[in-house]
Amino acid sequence: MRAIAWHPAARGLADDAAVLEVGGETLVLTHDAMVEGVHFLPGQDAADVAWKLVATNMSDLAAKGAEPVGVLLGYTLGGDDDARFVEGLDAALAHYGASLLGGDTVAGNGARVLGLTAIGRATYRPVPGRDGAWPGEALWITGPVGAAMMGFEALRDGTGGDSLAYRRPVALLGQGQALAPHVSAMMDVSDGLLLDAWRLARASGVSIDIARMAVPIAAPEARRDDALRWGDDYQLLFTAPPEAALPVPATRIGLLAPPGAAPLTLDGIDVGEAGLGYEH
Amino acid sequence: MRAIAWHPAARGLADDAAVLEVGGETLVLTHDAMVEGVHFLPGQDAADVAWKLVATNMSDLAAKGAEPVGVLLGYTLGGDDDARFVEGLDAALAHYGASLLGGDTVAGNGARVLGLTAIGRATYRPVPGRDGAWPGEALWITGPVGAAMMGFEALRDGTGGDSLAYRRPVALLGQGQALAPHVSAMMDVSDGLLLDAWRLARASGVSIDIARMAVPIAAPEARRDDALRWGDDYQLLFTAPPEAALPVPATRIGLLAPPGAAPLTLDGIDVGEAGLGYEH
Incomplete structure (x- = not known):
């Protein structure tokens, strides 16, 4: 799940989470997408897929030393296994103490694509990046x-x-x-x-x-x-x-x-x- | 672009934007997804698709009286028209004064699914909702x-x-x-x-x-x-x-x-x- 390094404006971002200063707090924002057949197996348990979608985003927050606040979900309706997806989503959100803040469901039209945006609060500043390493370390x-x-x-x-x-x-x-x-x-x-x-x-x-x-x-x-x-x-x-x-x-x-x-x-x-x- | 009203935790949210209090500021968060063949025509100019993806999310912020801060993009790589998509994205972000904060690109596997999360700052509190209307108005x-x-x-x-x-x-x-x-x-x-x-x-x-x-x-x-x-x-x-x-x-x-x-x-x-x- 590579980020938008191809976008000129995103060159400095690589696939890193975004750090945003808001009203004296430091937010960490990350978005990961998963495609059926690419990031998960067709027919894989939708509860596991939901869990992993949450976990990948939470991991991006972890790398920033952030604590989760909530998530927004983009979900292509899959029919039979939507209920399983919700089970896995609830389990993962409960595990990480994150809230479902909102999102969007859309009718699917082929391979399913799921997107999740996670919002976290930095617990330490400066927020660790990828560009701070030094020779000798x-x-x-x-x-x-x-x-x-x-x-x-x-x-x-x-x-x-x-x-x-x-x-x-x-x-x-x-x-x-x-x-x-x-x-x-x-x-x-x-x-x-x-x-x-x-x-x-x-x-x-x-x-x-x-x-x-x-x-x-x-x-x-x-x-x-x-x-x-x-x-x-x-x-x-x-x-x-x-x-x-x-x-x-x-x-x-x-x-x-x-x-x-x-x-x-x-x-x-x-x-x-x-x-x-x-x-x- | 209906939101996750099917999710029990989202019942109160309907497809409304999320309002989040952070360090004395009020953020408005929204996520809209668009599916090829559902929300845009196959073969439609990718610059127009990008514009619309931004506009739909900005419109959600508008309904909250919010001003845009930035966006995160979930993008299935489409091959030939990725450059056109970036053109439209840049034009729309410039129009609305929003920054591309980050996102994720994924390999596509069928119909393209695009997701955008927009973050805005409320300019007026309480932030208007859908539930505040009264008889007689x-x-x-x-x-x-x-x-x-x-x-x-x-x-x-x-x-x-x-x-x-x-x-x-x-x-x-x-x-x-x-x-x-x-x-x-x-x-x-x-x-x-x-x-x-x-x-x-x-x-x-x-x-x-x-x-x-x-x-x-x-x-x-x-x-x-x-x-x-x-x-x-x-x-x-x-x-x-x-x-x-x-x-x-x-x-x-x-x-x-x-x-x-x-x-x-x-x-x-x-x-x-x-x-x-x-x-x-």
């Missing part, structure tokens, strides 16, 4: 990647394996709020660790070297390279001094240097833009 | 209905007639701000005058009788009944005393009474829910 991650990949494959292949991590991802709002005062840059890993770390490096004007074996994975070792490129895990990726005392568990997975030949290397090797993973 | 409208219908038909039939009102509707932000202190209830006419007036009557717990011939139309007289049911004109519909001195031109088209057998009548006759018009 370390790259950290809050937990393993690869669980959503394994879950997706279990669901797709009907193996009966655990698909919860793919179906019901959890946004790390508490961790994001705790980390905000300690980080120089932060984002969530939604599109894959390598691609997202590359974006952080580019935004900050640094180069990042990730130690391949240092990355915690929730997948068989043989799938390590896939796990580093898969998205949907919603861990928080951030930069802080290498010896930082952090308020939540996190793993140091890389080091930052001045900008070099490539924004991102893996064990010192440039994987190239094509090697970063895929974008949806 | 009059129903007013800022201008004619039917222009968008005529424009749509010209475009659809390739008659060469003027389609501007359909392609490039104008949200009445200035009028909405000027009217806000004078109205007991206000909304924009997006889905058709009769349907929207019916909604206002229901929300306020009154009955409304519209004088059929009093409604200004921008269509041949033979099309009066269609014009009263067509949407997309984005006039402001509001309630105020029958002899109110108003700061902007407006026409008195109906009277409010205590709740009766039907929320809405036309020259005293109940048109029934099926006679109100269509919903998309």
